Amino acid sequence: MKKFVTGILGSAALALSASAASAATLDDVKAKGFLQCGVNTSLAGFSAPNDKGEWTGLDVDFCRAVAAAIFGDGEKVKFTALSAKDRFTALQSGEIDILSRNTTWTINRDTALGLNFAGVTYYDGQGFMINAKKLPGVNSALQLSGASVCVQAGTTTELNLADYFSANNMEYNPVVFEKFEETNAAYDAGRCDAYTTDQSGLYAVRLQMSSPDDHVVLPEIISKEPLGPSVRQGDDQWFDIVKWTYFALLNAEEAGITQANVDEMKNSTSPDIRRLLGSESETKIGTDLGLSNDWVVNIIKATGNYGEIFERNVGTGSPLKIARGVNALWTKGGLQYGMPIR
Amino acid sequence: MQEHSMSFVRTEMTPATAAPRSQAGIGAWLRKNLFSTPLNSALTLVALLILAWAVPRMLNWLFFDAIWVGADRTACLTTEQGGELPAGWSGACWPFVTSRFGQFMFGRYPLDERWRVMLTGAIFVALLVPLMIPRIPWKRLNAALFFGAFPFIAYFLLVGGVFGLRYVETSLWGGLLVTLVISYVGIVVSLPLGILLALGRRSHMPIVKLLSVVFIETVRGVPLVTVLFMASFMLPLFVPPGMTFDKLLRALIGVALFASAYMAEVVRGGLQAIPRGQYEGADSLGLGYWQKMGLIIMPQALKLVIPGIVNTFIGMFKDTTLVLIISMFDLLGVVKQNISGDPTWATPQTAKTGYIFAAAIFWIFCFGMSRYSIWMERRLDTGHRR
Numbered sequence: 048m049k050k051f052v053t054g055i056l057g058s059a060a061l062a063l064s065a066s067a068a069s070a071a072t073l074d075d076v077k078a079k080g081f082l083q084c085g086v087n088t089s090l091a092g093f094s095a096p097n098d099k100g101e102w103t104g105l106d107v108d109f110c111r112a113v114a115a116a117i118f119g120d121g122e123k124v125k126f127t128a129l130s131a132k133d134r135f136t137a138l139q140s141g142e143i144d145i146l147s148r149n150t151t152w153t154i155n156r157d158t159a160l161g162l163n164f165a166g167v168t169y170y171d172g173q174g175f176m177i178n179a180k181k182l183p184g185v186n187s188a189l190q191l192s193g194a195s196v197c198v199q200a201g202t203t204t205e206l207n208l209a210d211y212f213s214a215n216n217m218e219y220n221p222v223v224f225e226k227f228e229e230t231n232a233a234y235d236a237g238r239c240d241a242y243t244t245d246q247s248g249l250y251a252v253r254l255q256m257s258s259p260d261d262h263v264v265l266p267e268i269i270s271k272e273p274l275g276p277s278v279r280q281g282d283d284q285w286f287d288i289v290k291w292t293y294f295a296l297l298n299a300e301e302a303g304i305t306q307a308n309v310d311e312m313k314n315s316t317s318p319d320i321r322r323l324l325g326s327e328s329e330t331k332i333g334t335d336l337g338l339s340n341d342w343v344v345n346i347i348k349a350t351g352n353y354g355e356i357f358e359r360n361v362g363t364g365s366p367l368k369i370a371r372g373v374n375a376l377w378t379k380g381g382l383q384y385g386m387p388i389r
Numbered sequence: 390m391q392e393h394s395m396s397f398v399r400t401e402m403t404p405a406t407a408a409p410r411s412q413a414g415i416g417a418w419l420r421k422n423l424f425s426t427p428l429n430s431a432l433t434l435v436a437l438l439i440l441a442w443a444v445p446r447m448l449n450w451l452f453f454d455a456i457w458v459g460a461d462r463t464a465c466l467t468t469e470q471g472g473e474l475p476a477g478w479s480g481a482c483w484p485f486v487t488s489r490f491g492q493f494m495f496g497r498y499p500l501d502e503r504w505r506v507m508l509t510g511a512i513f514v515a516l517l518v519p520l521m522i523p524r525i526p527w528k529r530l531n532a533a534l535f536f537g538a539f540p541f542i543a544y545f546l547l548v549g550g551v552f553g554l555r556y557v558e559t560s561l562w563g564g565l566l567v568t569l570v571i572s573y574v575g576i577v578v579s580l581p582l583g584i585l586l587a588l589g590r591r592s593h594m595p596i597v598k599l600l601s602v603v604f605i606e607t608v609r610g611v612p613l614v615t616v617l618f619m620a621s622f623m624l625p626l627f628v629p630p631g632m633t634f635d636k637l638l639r640a641l642i643g644v645a646l647f648a649s650a651y652m653a654e655v656v657r658g659g660l661q662a663i664p665r666g667q668y669e670g671a672d673s674l675g676l677g678y679w680q681k682m683g684l685i686i687m688p689q690a691l692k693l694v695i696p697g698i699v700n701t702f703i704g705m706f707k708d709t710t711l712v713l714i715i716s717m718f719d720l721l722g723v724v725k726q727n728i729s730g731d732p733t734w735a736t737p738q739t740a741k742t743g744y745i746f747a748a749a750i751f752w753i754f755c756f757g758m759s760r761y762s763i764w765m766e767r768r769l770d771t772g773h774r775r
Contacts (some may be wrong), residue, residue, distance in 0.1 A: 128718070256737065
């Protein structure tokens with residue numbers, strides 16, 4: 048039944064995207080004067096309002112970067128908070144221009160749902176957290192045989208959990224809850240040995256535990272959850288802009304260009320950096336995208352490079368303190384690889 | 390008539406004596422209400438024990454052990470959690486609420502435009518309070534302003550875009566503002582519409598009757614959640630791309646139609662309780678249909694169903710929380726959003742504090758409505774009690 052509904056939605060979405068695509072999104076956005084960006088209603092580190100009610104987070108900052116690339120101003124963006132259910136409809140119906148809502152890149156979404164994923168802004172995956180005081184000596188998920196595991200109902204998390212334990216011939220006892228808060232409370236009260244959800248979520252959950260330091264996130268990742276921004280199919284120019292904004296953020300980090308030093312870097316002698324920042328006189332990189340040639344300068348001034356965005360929202364600069372791990376640059380053993388801008 | 394030398398009847402009244410000790414005073418009250426039978430005594434003791442156990446804990450958690458000032462989560466953390474409070478501490482984390490108070494009230498309504506919301510609120514109170522106090526004259530003018538002019542004033546003030554006011558899109562609205570806007574529109578639309586539907590359902594005109602019955606039964610037969618879902622997820626796929634309906638408007642229409650259908654049935658209950666003689670009496674006076682309904686039937690019927698009407702209002706007030714599923718943030722939605730999404734305030738106490746705050750606000754409004762309706766019932770009671 049679920050497949051059937053998804054199919055119908057998908058085909059309806061495709062039929063619509065065909066007509067929506069004929070309009071150039073970039074021109075629409077420029078005419079409107081702002082970028083409309085779909086984000087999560089609230090997910091720690093990715094999109095949430097701060098004390099002043101402004102949106103903050105990694106997904107939010109990516110939208111600000113795209114807005115900066117287009118308008119030279121990272122504030123020219125409006126956010127639409129979307130639930131997991133209405134996110135694709137919102138993109139297909141043209142309500143939003145870009146979906147930056149911790150959405151996993153899958154083939155089904157890329158094809159049947161008519162999306163184009165521009166990159167992976169955060170490599171996530173389902174993991175486990177345990178109370179190290181209760182289970183001393185456990186440092187791998189493979190030692191969890193016979194454990195009771197707290198999990199939220201009706202999510203793919205539950206399926207991944209079952210798959211992982213049966214694939215490794217281990218017994219487990221799922222303790223299923225309807226709501227996030229219930230799951231947290233039960234785990235904190237010691238009703239289960241382990242807690243499973245996406246790893247980025249585990250770090251947020253840990254902050255709400257009565258003794259956070261006792262809890263350890265295990266290294267195993269049992270599912271691939273590459274999260275990234277997506278756009279409608281059929282508008283290649285718009286797709287390129289979003290995609291290369293992402294690569295520009297990565298390249299800037301690799302070249303050591305930060306929010307603080309971007310103006311000095313414009314006078315750098317390195318041809319790579321000069322090309323990236325549009326300082327070469329004959330450069331056409333920005334205009335070829337439909338933007339101005341100082342688009343990367345604008346992005347970095349608005350949000351900083353990828354590393355700065357990461358550290359500010361989920362890394363050491365935030366209470367979440369998530370390590371870069373696989374999200375480090377390829378030069379540092381991670382998976383983030385910015386395609387060359389030349 | 391004979392005269393007796395001895396009188397058998399006292400000539401003066403005996404002075405009144407105090408009631409026996411067993412019938413008056415605190416002791417008697419206690420015995421009568423709390424310890425009348427062994428079972429009741431036992432229940433009283435159990436209840437007292439539960440109160441003695443729970444109330445100090447609650448007060449401690451809410452007030453005495455609570456943290457009142459702080460800049461971020463570290464203010465509400467114990468030493469083992471990385472803060473400075475003694476291990477094992479538990480208490481409300483009120484600085485979370487104070488730092489987010491603006492959001493809980495206004496959502497993400499722009500900071501420098503919030504005076505507009507407060508002005509709207511002030512006008513609302515200034516019009517509502519005199520309307521609710523019977524002694525104050527000019528009721529007609531007051532009602533006309535409250536139900537007729539106020540919606541327009543509120544619309545222009547809150548939405549803006551005219552008279553030099555900045556346009557504030559409804560996706561920025563949130564918190565108590567959204568809760569009250571939806572409730573106000575629901576109440577103001579549902580009562581008259583519900584009365585009309587109830588009259589329609591009892592009408593002798595077949596088409597009017599059929600339409601009323603179909604509307605009431607259809608709307609009552611579908612959960613509000615479903616309607617909000619359809620309006621939010623399916624509607625955008627069927628309208629031309631780029632064309633969007635305001636989400637708040639969708640929610641307003643959904644909630645108002647819903648409340649109307651329920652209200653219609655409540656009012657119909659009142660209509661059915663009016664004896665036939667009242668209708669016939671009105672007819673014999675030569676009153677037309679609207680005069681009959683407006684002067685004779687409705688005043689009696691509505692008075693009878695005040696509890697039902699207020700019940701519907703309270704239910705609707707709480708149903709506004711469902712708009713969270715179409716990503717509108719009412720009071721509860723904003724509280725939830727701030728709890729789950731914000732690492733700067735993530736502590737074990739944050740969620741409890743936030744939910745208790747939301748519950749308290751909802752309780753104040755619902756309790757207020759309930760007390761006012763009880764008072765109104767007593768005032769309008771003209772001897773129909775059975």
